[in-house]
Amino acid sequence: MNQYINKPTSAFIAASWVALIAGIAAYIIGLWNAQMPFNEKGYYLILILYGLFAAVSLQKIVRDKLEGIAVTSIYFGLCWASIIICAFLLTIGLWNASLQLSEKGFYIMAFLLSLFGAVAVQKNIRDLDYLRTHSQTPKLPEFPNTDHNDDSQ
Structure with missing residues (x-):
């Protein structure tokens, strides 16, 4: 690997989890409370x-x-296409939804x-996984005791 990996701070780790959980929770709670048919709720879910999945991929x-790991261009393209398709489908769904503009903005932001x-x-x-697997300090070889003094005599 050509670059140096810094250990993420505890604050950034916590903020990342809070963003993920808050975004998902807000989106799901918004869907739960929405006055729309179940098939529309399923679409947004x-x-x-x-x-x-597309973002993590x-x-x-x-x-x-x-990191120099072999990546096929078809999978790379599929990941980008998935993000674009997902954003497009959300945009089309919200454009055609009979929701207030504030509700549409809420779903986009969540x-x-x-x-x-x-x-x-x-x-x-x-x-963290990279740092855990690559930062183990190598053990020094153990040499046999070369002290030949025998104090037991």
Whole structure:
């Protein structure tokens, strides 16, 4: 790896988890309380799940490329396409939804906060795992005791 990985601070780790949990919770609570048919709620639920998966996959593949891990162009393209498709579907769904403008903005912001949180949490997990596996100090070889003085006599 060509770059130096800094250990994420506890504050950034906590903020990442809070962003992820707050974004998902707000989105799900908003869906639960929304006055829309179940099939529409299911559409928005699938979009958040698809978006989270796509964001984590994209973050992983970008990191793999940085670390010199072989990445196929088809998977890289699929990850980007998934993010774009997900954002497009959310935009189309909200554009055509019979929701107030403030509700539409709420869903957009909760969605984006969730994706940001997922990427940040994935990055932190990856950084901590890398540091844990690569920062183990090598053990010094143990040499046999060369002291031939025998004090027991």
